[in-house]
Amino acid sequence: MQTVSALDPLRRALKALREPGGTRVALVPTMGALHEGHLTLVREARARAEVVAVSIFVNPLQFGANEDLDAYPRVVDRDTRLLEAEGVDLLWAPSVSAMYPQGFATTIRVAGVSEGLCGGARPGHFDGVATVVAKLFNQVQPDMAFFGEKDWQQLAVIRRMAHDLDLLRPHVTQIHGVPIVREADGLAMSSRNAYLTADERARAAALPAAMQAASARIEQGEPVPAALADLTTALHRAGFASVDYAELRDAASLAPLDARIAAPMRLLVAARIGRTRLIDNRAVAF
Ligand SMILES: Nc1ncnc2c1ncn2[C@@H]1O[C@H](COP(=O)(O)OP(=O)(O)OP(=O)(O)O)[C@@H](O)[C@H]1O
Ligand SMILES: CC(C)(CO)[C@@H](O)C(=O)[O-]
Numbered sequence: 001m002q003t004v005s006a007l008d009p010l011r012r013a014l015k016a017l018r019e020p021g022g023t024r025v026a027l028v029p030t031m032g033a034l035h036e037g038h039l040t041l042v043r044e045a046r047a048r049a050e051v052v053a054v055s056i057f058v059n060p061l062q063f064g065a066n067e068d069l070d071a072y073p074r075v076v077d078r079d080t081r082l083l084e085a086e087g088v089d090l091l092w093a094p095s096v097s098a099m100y101p102q103g104f105a106t107t108i109r110v111a112g113v114s115e116g117l118c119g120g121a122r123p124g125h126f127d128g129v130a131t132v133v134a135k136l137f138n139q140v141q142p143d144m145a146f147f148g149e150k151d152w153q154q155l156a157v158i159r160r161m162a163h164d165l166d167l168l169r170p171h172v173t174q175i176h177g178v179p180i181v182r183e184a185d186g187l188a189m190s191s192r193n194a195y196l197t198a199d200e201r202a203r204a205a206a207l208p209a210a211m212q213a214a215s216a217r218i219e220q221g222e223p224v225p226a227a228l229a230d231l232t233t234a235l236h237r238a239g240f241a242s243v244d245y246a247e248l249r250d251a252a253s254l255a256p257l258d259a260r261i262a263a264p265m266r267l268l269v270a271a272r273i274g275r276t277r278l279i280d281n282r283a284v285a286f
């Protein structure tokens, strides 16, 4: 695996990897501190493309002023070993100044799907995500890119942006969403789970459990507001300090729903336990 951290070496490495013609390049964007969720994305990419590129970049633009940009885990040596073991061809690990040279002044904002949920709780977050993902696509020019469904709203934002800006190459499957990889007790894997104390980690399993219970009740026809209120109560009882949101949405458009519809729905939750903000989502059948 080659590791590159500046744009010119990236372009040269990609040009060589693309030989001979017809070689497909898959990109897996990450912020590092890799776990099985990320490695599942890498394996999906490996199965579909001749060349797999992974980016690791802790993107300052998507962190709010009071968020965990400085504390975010950075373990590049460990990540490099994990990616080598997966047969990744290229690690794109730009510095902040390579990504955002002095004078950088552009923001990409995706209306609609960026609003509410994490976009409401983290103002500007999805502008930062959309901007860096557009740059990553332009830098690597992948034939396909892989994102986790753990960040369901992020996936919707990126799909919208890539479609609106014609960012990906034609005639290939563009953006792949990969189902959430979970721990044995149901907690969605996340780099931020490392922030949890042992006690918080044990309590955190209440999140997927309460979501499972709420979605089952909604599927059985119980009123949505009551199911969501009980979900919030269950999280408080389990020791969660606050619930940023617990909402039922149209799975594709992310339009808010206060009652069941005859189309795919998604239950999405963000809640805080100790200093850690956890997000999760699951399908609600119709
Ligand atoms: N448990 C998971 N299952 C599937 N995909 C995942 C999982 N966790 C992260 N991903 C995906 O990996 C990609 C990189 O995510 P990122 O590096 O932010 O990791 P993360 O674990 O989600 O970290 P964070 O704690 O910042 O949310 C994203 O597309 C994300 O959706
Ligand atoms: C897509 C992403 C790599 C953009 O920084 C990030 O938001 C993430 O890791 O999910």
Ligand code: BAL
Pocket: 031, 062, 063, 151, 154
């Ligand atoms: N996985 C989404 C990146 C973030 O929380 O900033």
